[in-house]
Amino acid sequence: MAIEENGNGSGSGLPAGIAAAWGLRERRTKGPKPGLTLNRIVDAAVNLAASDGLGAVSMSRVAADLGVSTMSLYRYVSAKDELLLLMEDAAFGTPPPGPAPDEDWRTGLTTWAWSLRAAFHRNPWVLRIPTSAPPSTPNSVAWMERALACLRDTRLSEGAKISVLLLVNGFVRNEARLSADLAAAAERTGDDTEQSMASWARLLGKVTDAERFPAVTAALAVGELETPGGPDDEFVFGLARTLDGIEALVNA
Known part of the structure; x- marks a missing residue:
């Protein structure tokens, strides 16, 4: 051609x-x-x-x-x-190999999601590219194929598989962008994550009260908003909850 x-x-x-x-x-x-x-x-x-x-x-x-x-x-x-x-x-390059013949869909999508997140972390500028069209380049279609292959043994319709792909991709992209934004802010201010969270908690403590913001006040009272977790904690939690929802759909 x-x-x-x-x-x-x-x-x-x-x-x-x-x-x-x-x-x-x-x-x-x-x-x-x-x-x-x-x-x-x-x-x-x-x-x-x-x-x-x-x-x-x-x-x-x-x-x-x-x-x-x-x-x-x-x-x-x-x-x-x-x-x-x-x-x-x-x-992005090529996606991770697999899935293995005996690999279940959840393990496969977990590997895919972590690999996609790593690609975003290596190239944070990619997160600034507007999504203007569905995958049309060789590697992007290969990533799509890899994710859909993880769902091959489920009874989901082809349309539902695409929806699952969009859901997981959206979660990974959003978390990666948030991480990149926070890292850029920390670089500008010179504060590490712990310092930034502590400053934020102090600010909220000055402008909120238990009557108007009871839920926020409760979180502040136990120190949940001033002590950051590990760099991967929120991703681990969010991905697991996303896959829990998909698992309910697959089992149904």
Whole structure:
């Protein structure tokens, strides 16, 4: 399936970058090897996001880092949104192998969720990319396949499996983003998590009272809001409760 240089597929309807990521773009067999490639563009953009944040990524900045003209990038990537999809795909890489033939669905989804969380922690800038489309790049579809495969032996409908995937993915993404935001705040202020929680508890103690906020006051009274748990405690708790709900659905 040939994909023309300007990004318009010959009847394929695929953007240039997506087609190239799937190995569907026509490769030249004659002439000198081009110095610019899709992989170089994506790698440069990923490095830029990792060092300066996602806000620093633009077609012109990536082109400048590569020492090429901005217009030359459009031969490989049709728009910045497409570049962001490819950056996310590169950052996540391939999912963990499996599931094993005898692995139950809960163990499989637990492994998947922890692996996804680790990918977010390695690349927190990915959390700033707006979700604008369903999975369409090779690695993102592979992650989708891996999660759905965990549910293969359940009696859930295919639609319910997709819903389970969205639920677990949403939990992991939300927890990872919250962790990233708190880590960034701590870096700005110089306070560790324990100091931040203690400051927050003191603030609440000054502005709340038992009559208007009895539940908050009760939590403050036993010190629950000023002593942080381990870095993984909330993820462990939240994932377990999410899977408990899915288990009720599977058993039903």
